[in-house]
Amino acid sequence: MALWRIRATVDDRPGYLAVLTASLALRAVNILAVQVHTTEAGAVDDFLVDAPESMTEADLIAAVERGRGRDSWVSRAEARGLADQPTRALALANRLVRDPEALGDVLRTMLGASSVTWRPAPTTATAGRAADTMRLPDPAGGCYDVVRREPSFTPAEFARAQALVELATAVSRRSGDHATLLLADGAELVLRPAGADDLGALRAMLDRCSAPEGTVGAFGRSVPATMVRLRRLVHQPRGLLLVAVESGGTGDGDRIVGVGQLVVEGAVGEVALLVEDVWRRRGVGTALLRRLAAHAGRSGQVALVAHVAADDLGILRTLARLRRPGSVDRDGELMSVTVPLVDRPIDVAAPTPATTT
Template structure:
């Protein structure tokens, strides 16, 4: 039978295998707790011995030093290891339970109760839905979530929860607080940026989609992860987001942004001045 790893095993350095250095206060208290019984026992034995005072002092000094080096410190590190590293263990637990943000997509049947089933499945993992967008697709609806999940959950845990809730073709990606920004609000902010300088269109669309600009769009790519926007002024613009297919709503916003840039680029310069 395999012995379970101690709680402090996760604190060991991946390179040297050593535990982090405990605080001096905790190390001192641990050493005193281990040394005190030994010191009292040694003193009781030596004080009653028929030796001269200098011999007793020398014997106590040597004995105490040897016991500290060979017994007290190793015993304190071994017996009180969990207490010595309690602050680091507490910090590790806090990190493990800290909420993490994820984006998730899954296809559900377009029928009553579908969304309720998947939300219940996520709730069993203490996962909160912070945002949701629904996109009609062939054979149902694709729900896009922004999730706040406990830090110990993995991508596979969330995928299984989505599948248990009836979701098909589920995908999950780690994300940041930027995912909480409303898509329409962000599109309007970028539209104002393009209105001020239409040449900013490629960079604005890339920021809007969280994608990269593809200079030579001839290479292989995953289905749905590449978006091409035809423009008369910039030429065809191609954007790619590996592992995260573009939605219809994202495509529509990008095309409207391109239309805005084209309209402003062909306005007479006097129009910009008077407006």
């Protein structure tokens, strides 16, 4: 017996797949695995089969055509093709989590591509698919051109490739957002994105903090209301929640001493900061704010807005350290400070302070 891979298109109608599999079975072809890709032209069925040694490529194509299949493609397969496809995809995703720079090799392996070429494409380049090529963005810049002459790429394969690109982008972003902060007094903190496992440590930090002095935005509210907001932001794909952690701890044992949040509101990002009492006026808030501003700029926001108490001179000085003067609107005891991120006039309305329920 010999392993073959067969791909063919059949009409997406009840019973047509059964006719095709019966035609293969009549020729002693054993189907080991099958995937169905939905396309506009019909259902593309991808088989891994075990066929008698005497069967040729032409014999298999003839069997497919007798089973009402069309646009057939047949190729010898290797034993590694026996691996369960979801398991194989998870293994490749695990490799990306460990090494997002391996995206090109992962795409080649998953798609069986003849070539994967990186090109310094402009930032306006978008993902796209043709019969034998794909263009996928590289999270580090540029794009990948993926080529496979046969069989033609299907929408499902394009979606899988995009999912891997998105995973590599997320891993790269999280890795890039990790940094060690050395303070002027010699203390070290780690700045990193927060995760769901950090909610307990965030609640503990909020409980340790004194009143609203040293806060920007939503952190001036009650602890329960703030926790609702933080819990939502941890799972928000476009926003960012950064924490400052005492160096040396990992996992559940981390002690969080500062937190900065970015909530995306269209073209404007709303920022909020809170630093634990003993860590204030040591540069922690400034470091968090600068990283939030850099992330907002990379994500396409044109400005940041912060809602602060009018008498909080320390926070106003922190915002001023970005050295991007913008507009200041006062409403009673509350000031809304807009910080531009682009060197052009900003024609957007600053968001009002968010509410929690």
